[in-house]
Amino acid sequence: MTSTVPSDRTGDDLTGDDMTGDGAYREMAELGVGALWRHLGNLFTTEPISRAVPFHWSYRALRPYMLHFAGALSIEEAQRRVLMLVNPGLREQSATATGLYAGIQVILPGEQAQAHRHTSNAFRFIIEGSGAYTTVAGERVHMHPGDLLLTPGWRWHDHYHEGDGPMMWLDGLDFPLVNALDTGFFELYPETAQPASVPDGLSSRQFIHGRLNPAWVSERTVSSPIGNYPWVETQRAFESIADSAAGSAVDGVLLEYTNPWNGGPVLPTMSCRIQRLAPGFRGAARRHTAATILHVVRGEGTTVVDGEEFHWAEHDVLTVPSWASYQHVNSSRSAAAMLFSYTNEPVVRALGLYREQLL
Numbered sequence: 001m002t003s004t005v006p007s008d009r010t011g012d013d014l015t016g017d018d019m020t021g022d023g024a025y026r027e028m029a030e031l032g033v034g035a036l037w038r039h040l041g042n043l044f045t046t047e048p049i050s051r052a053v054p055f056h057w058s059y060r061a062l063r064p065y066m067l068h069f070a071g072a073l074s075i076e077e078a079q080r081r082v083l084m085l086v087n088p089g090l091r092e093q094s095a096t097a098t099g100l101y102a103g104i105q106v107i108l109p110g111e112q113a114q115a116h117r118h119t120s121n122a123f124r125f126i127i128e129g130s131g132a133y134t135t136v137a138g139e140r141v142h143m144h145p146g147d148l149l150l151t152p153g154w155r156w157h158d159h160y161h162e163g164d165g166p167m168m169w170l171d172g173l174d175f176p177l178v179n180a181l182d183t184g185f186f187e188l189y190p191e192t193a194q195p196a197s198v199p200d201g202l203s204s205r206q207f208i209h210g211r212l213n214p215a216w217v218s219e220r221t222v223s224s225p226i227g228n229y230p231w232v233e234t235q236r237a238f239e240s241i242a243d244s245a246a247g248s249a250v251d252g253v254l255l256e257y258t259n260p261w262n263g264g265p266v267l268p269t270m271s272c273r274i275q276r277l278a279p280g281f282r283g284a285a286r287r288h289t290a291a292t293i294l295h296v297v298r299g300e301g302t303t304v305v306d307g308e309e310f311h312w313a314e315h316d317v318l319t320v321p322s323w324a325s326y327q328h329v330n331s332s333r334s335a336a337a338m339l340f341s342y343t344n345e346p347v348v349r350a351l352g353l354y355r356e357q358l359l
């Protein structure tokens with residue numbers, strides 16, 4: 001018999017001529033089989049090799065496009081008017097870093113962004129403008145530059161701008177991870193906006209950052225119940241400690257926003273942080289297995305990622321892949337730099353995969 005389907009072969013057939021070239025590999029591929037010995041090196045690298053590349057987005061370069069589309073595209077057409085910051089190594093997933101997404105959103109006065117919900121966790125870090133609010137699960141949360149607003153997974157959310165001038169913010173989501181796990185659900189709200197059902201900004205007032213919590217609230221959520229971590233409080237925290245805190249050799253004075261129920265990250269998949277690099281700060285170099293996205297709140301400086309220098313200015317975004325070495329430098333002799341950042345470290349740690357190395 002010269003031709004037979006592979007499943008009919010006996011062991012003896014496997015010594016045939018067609019098994020010495022690529023024939024057997026091709027036939028096996030049709031059976032859904034691969035040869036581990038041909039892939040071992042790619043599957044088990046000595047250390048992580050990220051598809052993501054280190055990358056920098058200049059706010060000064062992006063802002064004109066934001067304003068262009070604010071004029072050219074209605075909020076109804078767009079649903080969300082957002083420029084996605086796509087990592088050149090992660091285009092298929094529209095991801096910014098492994099498991100993480102960043103985008104810049106703009107909303108104009110009088111615009112209402114449709115209410116919807118998704119299983120992905122989200123947050124917004126406000127860049128510029130005033131007078132907009134987002135409604136999350138019935139609570140209106142007002143936005144000011146530097147505020148961190150949370151939209152944990154599956155909460156209805158919509159945005160409205162009742163102020164003047166464009167309002168812009170950084171959106172952070174974990175949808176690349178949620179999609180990789182095939183766990184994404186999405187739903188439109190039946191109306192454009194949801195009604196407010198609790199007093200505005202209640203959650204921020206009700207929790208005094210994990211030190212005084214409302215004891216009558218019985219549900220201990222995995223995501224922080226705080227709708228807004230206002231910039232005024234972040235600034236107060238830095239003013240009270242920045243000059244006396246030792247800080248870290250790598251990150252300067254770095255504070256993590258926390259879930260008041262457990263002191264952990266604000267979202268189960270993303271840890272959000274804010275750091276101050278003192279004038280002239282020159283950080284030590286480090287690498288770790290968490291992917292990171294940084295946003296410049298103020299100041300100018302340089303981050304060296306795997307030997308490549310990225311110069312950043314106010315409101316820029318930068319991503320550092322897993323296991324890439326990074327070193328922050330604040331080049332100013334007089335002004336502190338403030339960096340907001342988020343990482344997938346909670347996921348990596350929960351799975352026992354976190355490693356770091358000082359260089």
Ligand code: 1HN
Pocket residue numbers: 080082103105118122157171173175
């Ligand atoms: C989303 O729901 C928002 O609610 C922004 O403002 C960006 C990117 C991908 C998927 C959902 C928002 C988003 C998003």
